Amino acid sequence: MRASAVPVAVRGGVFIGTPAGRLIALDALTGTIGWEATVANPKGTSELERLIDVAGRTSVDAQRACAAAYQGRVACFDLLRGTTLWSREVSSLTGTLMDNRHVYVTDEKGVVHAFDRSTGGTVWKQDVLAGRQATGVAFIGDYYGVQDIEGNLHLVNKTTGKIAARGLGSGFVAAGGLSPAGDGALVSTRGGQLLMLRGQ
Numbered sequence: 001m002r003a004s005a006v007p008v009a010v011r012g013g014v015f016i017g018t019p020a021g022r023l024i025a026l027d028a029l030t031g032t033i034g035w036e037a038t039v040a041n042p043k044g045t046s047e048l049e050r051l052i053d054v055a056g057r058t059s060v061d062a063q064r065a066c067a068a069a070y071q072g073r074v075a076c077f078d079l080l081r082g083t084t085l086w087s088r089e090v091s092s093l094t095g096t097l098m099d100n101r102h103v104y105v106t107d108e109k110g111v112v113h114a115f116d117r118s119t120g121g122t123v124w125k126q127d128v129l130a131g132r133q134a135t136g137v138a139f140i141g142d143y144y145g146v147q148d149i150e151g152n153l154h155l156v157n158k159t160t161g162k163i164a165a166r167g168l169g170s171g172f173v174a175a176g177g178l179s180p181a182g183d184g185a186l187v188s189t190r191g192g193q194l195l196m197l198r199g200q
Helices: none
Strands: 008-009 015-017 022-027 033-038 053-058 063-070 072-077 085-089 096-098 102-106 112-116 122-126 134-140 143-148 152-157 163-168 180-181 184-188 194-198
Touching: 008 053, 008 072, 015 063, 022 053, 022 063, 033 072, 033 180, 063 096, 096 134, 096 180, 102 134, 102 194, 134 180, 134 184
Parallel strands: 053 096
Antiparallel strands: 008 015, 015 022, 022 033, 053 063, 063 072, 072 085, 096 102, 102 112, 112 122, 134 143, 143 152, 152 163, 180 184, 184 194
């Protein structure tokens, strides 16, 4: 039932999400904690209701670090101080991706959200993928790629939020199969091949 976070090393720091809903920034050279911030707090009474794992990938630029928690929030923090810049009530298992305009997140139902990077305001929302259970996300050229539980890949236009293309299928590994790599993404087949996908 627990999701895992992907540690990210960038700009002299290592950013790690925890099962307790926290984001920790470590100095990459010494390992000392620079700051620790709350992405989400547990709610409910049962252990399942109180799961708030920071999941997927944390995205980082020169000013902010953004993370998402299951049954919690998407939140962006000041890169140097760890203070909260903004947050939205969105639960995600795949984490966040960020470009020079937006922070993108696919929620636990498969709905894709684009938030303004600076304010957290909603830019667009794409609910066509609701119910498809996203297992991996990555930028592929000018598109936001979402892989679903069946192995299908959906490319979403980052400007408009419209579905631009669909591909792959059941021959591709869905669980953690889509992974960002430069300007594209790596995906593995059930036959053991590793492929690089790039947008045009």
